[in-house]
Amino acid sequence: MSRVLSAPLQVAFPYTRSLGPVLGAFMTGLREGRVLGARLSDGRVVVPPVEFDPATHEAIDAASLVEVGTEGTVQTWSWVSEPVAGQPLDRPFAFALVTLDGADAPLLHAVAADGPEAMSTGMRVRVVWAESPEGSITDIAHFVPADSATPTDSRASAGGEPVTGIVVPVELDYTYEASPEESAFFRGLAEGKVLGQRCPKCGKVYVPPRSACPVDGVATTDEVELADTGTVTTFCVVNVPFLGQKIQPPYVSAYVLLDGADIAFLHLIQGIPADQVRMGMRVRAVWKPRDEWGTTIENIQHFEPTGEPDADYESYRAHL
Ligand SMILES: [Zn+2]
Secondary structure (H helix, E strand, O other), X not given: OOOOOEXXXXXXXXXXXXXXXXXXXXXXXXXXXXXXXXXXXXXOEEOOOOOEOOOOOOEOOHHHOEEEOOEEEEEEEEEEOOOOOOOOOOOOEEXXXXXXXXXXXXXXXXXXXXXXXXXXXXXXXXXXXXXXXXXXXXXXXXXXXXXXXXXXOOOOOOOOOOOOEEEEEEXXXXXXXXXXXXXXXXXHHOOOOEEEEEOOOOOOEEXXXXXXXXXXXXXXXXXXXXXXXXXXXXXXXXXXXXXXXXXXXXXXXXXXXXXXXXXXXXXXXXXXXXXXOOOOOEEEEEEOOHHHOOOOHHHEEEEEEOOOOOOOHHHXXXXX
């Protein structure tokens, strides 16, 4: 058995961004198959358009954007031999800075080419439009070498309201590796036990264990089995829906100070209306059916009131 546990984790959410007049006009143009740039006070045209002139700091007028060509010249490039999820192409491609005809500054985008030997600085490329434009930089699906047989435009111009915002998926995949002490905690949960560790110097019990006492800076070596009952110290009522939410709001996330522990940990409170949860409320863990247990805190579905009288504030005030 490996000394430590590890698990894949994914953090993901859709990031909604309002665009403002200049970038809104740029995205609306892309949806119509047109690439727009801003003309600066020094006469240069930049794509994508900037919102403020870098020299005068004047706001750029969205109505003054100029259309540039859909062909251009590669200024520099980098070959991506192993694309990852979310990149413009799912086969090897080049990221390139492309200066479109009529522009004076390059745009970063993808070039579909047969291999790095097919790429060169100074090569001519042209836009391949996405099949379903939506007012996004991905309406330019990618670029191809200008002499490629790939059709440039396979879509009709799309009408509709001006584009005012975009939704960008943000995603982070990683592997979490638990410390040896945390691994013991998770293995304990798989047997229905809540394991903490005690500091040999100050005697405080930490759960989940942190490997060392943050007060004394010494390793915590003494394992302690805790009760699965405790006291709500602080809590919040979650009213805001979000992606991946498993419980219908409103519901309560609370810090629960397990009996015998010196630090509270976060879990859900159920079995009581959200507006009746209070500091000092006595709660117990509600475990999933035993055959569903794994090395996860989710073995405890939530905490629910025990019905005991509330704990005296003095009993937990040092643990807030
Ligand atoms: Zn200590």
